[in-house]
Amino acid sequence: MIFQSTKSEDKLAAETVKQLPLSSRQKLCINPAVARLGSLSAINDRCTELQQSKSKEKCPFMPSAENLKQTHEFRDAALATIPDIEDLHRIGKDLQVCPYYASRTAIPGAEVITLPYPLLLQKSARDALGIKLEGNVVIIDEAHNIMDAVANVYAAEICLSELRKARQMLGIYVKRFGKKLKGENRVMVAQIGKVVESLSECLNGQLGAKVGLIFPLVGPTRLTSSRASKASSMRTPC
Numbered sequence: 001m002i003f004q005s006t007k008s009e010d011k012l013a014a015e016t017v018k019q020l021p022l023s024s025r026q027k028l029c030i031n032p033a034v035a036r037l038g039s040l041s042a043i044n045d046r047c048t049e050l051q052q053s054k055s056k057e058k059c060p061f062m063p064s065a066e067n068l069k070q071t072h073e074f075r076d077a078a079l080a081t082i083p084d085i086e087d088l089h090r091i092g093k094d095l096q097v098c099p100y101y102a103s104r105t106a107i108p109g110a111e112v113i114t115l116p117y118p119l120l121l122q123k124s125a126r127d128a129l130g131i132k133l134e135g136n137v138v139i140i141d142e143a144h145n146i147m148d149a150v151a152n153v154y155a156a157e158i159c160l161s162e163l164r165k166a167r168q169m170l171g172i173y174v175k176r177f178g179k180k181l182k183g184e185n186r187v188m189v190a191q192i193g194k195v196v197e198s199l200s201e202c203l204n205g206q207l208g209a210k211v212g213l214i215f216p217l218v219g220p221t222r223l224t225s226s227r228a229s230k231a232s233s234m235r236t237p238c
């Protein structure tokens with residue numbers, strides 16, 4: 001939750017607090033063909049696809065010059081009440097304008113903004129929304145979940161087969177271009193190799209794989225030595 005300071009604080013006593021909840025496309029999408037996809041990533045991907053200049057189809061609810069009046073009405077309605085996510089969805093549906101994007105027009109006028117962890121924790125997301133933390137009060141509800149939320153925002157999923165493939169590709173790359181790499185690049189490639197190898201060891205350990213399944217890709221010393229390209233080799237695990 002973010003409290004934004006405004007210049008008209010003296011008017012607060014007489015006015016309703018301008019509160020705005022922000023949420024994901026999954027909760028706010030009003031395009032039936034997109035909303036029915038269900039998962040957050042599928043809805044995000046489809047919405048982004050529809051906005052590509054190459055896309056023949058466009059989402060008719062996206063705020064634009066054609067529906068500027070509805071977008072302004074949405075902003076005013078959102079700030080005139082204390083809406084929850086369902087209210088924003090309903091207002092957007094009534095006005096036929098996307099609540100996910102139209103909510104952004106209400107951000108500058110809002111005094112209290114509630115938003116999910118991912119939008120708060122990622123600077124890129126805050127920048128896209130025009131939200132600045134400096135000079136504002138941030139209240140974190142259910143703060144015991146913050147570490148998990150940070151991990152979720154910055155975590156990536158990877159499986160053992162992808163790591164094996166990465167090792168294989170890295171081995172081929174080193175074999176082909178090892179001699180041409182500059183010192184710094186050789187070190188970086190070796191570091192990637194070590195990371196891939198360590199992650200593979202970890203996953204193999206978790207899977208209870210037999211000792212000996214891990215095949216060394218190429219150690220940093222070997223890659224950075226003058227005979228690196230000859231020494232580097234790759235064996236595909238069974």
Ligand code: SF4
Pocket residue numbers: 025028029030031034035046047048050059060061062098099100101
């Ligand atoms: S612009 Fe809004 S309504 Fe249209 S697909 Fe994206 S999230 Fe859904």
